[in-house]
Amino acid sequence: QVQLVESGGGLVQAGGSLRLSCAASGRTFGTYGMGWFRQAPGKEREFVASISWSGSSTYYANSVKGRFTCSRDNAKNTVYLQMNSLKPEDTAVYYCVADRGYYTGTSPREYDYWGQGTQVTVSS
Numbered sequence: 001q002v003q004l005v006e007s008g009g010g011l012v013q014a015g016g017s018l019r020l021s022c023a024a025s026g027r028t029f030g031t032y033g034m035g036w037f038r039q040a041p042g043k044e045r046e047f048v049a050s051i052s053w054s055g056s057s058t059y060y061a062n063s064v065k066g067r068f069t070c071s072r073d074n075a076k077n078t079v080y081l082q083m084n085s086l087k088p089e090d091t092a093v094y095y096c097v098a099d100r101g102y103y104t105g106t107s108p109r110e111y112d113y114w115g116q117g118t119q120v121t122v123s124s
Contacts (some may be wrong), residue, residue, distance in 0.1 A: 002026040002113045004096045009118030012086055016122070020081040022096030022115060030074040033104040035059075035111065036081050038092035038120075047106035048094070049081060059104055064090075086122045093117040 008020040020036070035050030049070040050059045058070050067086075072079040079096060097111035 002029070002032070002098055004098060004113055004115035006094065006096045006115045006118040009094060009120045011121045011123065014086060014088055014122055014124050016086050017082070017084045018086065018120060020083070020094055020096075020118060020120075022079045022081075024077045024079070024098060026077070028100075029077040029098075031100075031102070033099040033102045034072060034079045035097045035099075035104060036070065037095045037097060037108055038090075039095070040092040043092075045095070045108050047108070050104040051079065052104055053102055057104070061106075083120070086120075088122045088124045091120060091122050093119050
């Protein structure tokens, strides 16, 4: 069983930055595909970014490409989401996800583990 714990959310002004962290338990973290989803009030959960087990490949939603960067440190069992140039439409609860089978796609159903979420609020 893997537990994911997000941190780093908060309130920031438009144009600002935040870095989310996701600490994972489990000795096989280094073999998991990891990612981030978000859900705004009244909206469906949407894919934000993902990263391969080695960190060599990353994928982003068009809405965040060029502004967000996903990275991981397998020695620390941690994945990060650096968010720059934040916009009010980025306001959402952000969830860290993990897949045992190297999946890094956009379907939330394919991920095996989810964190509890961290709130990000961007004021205009």
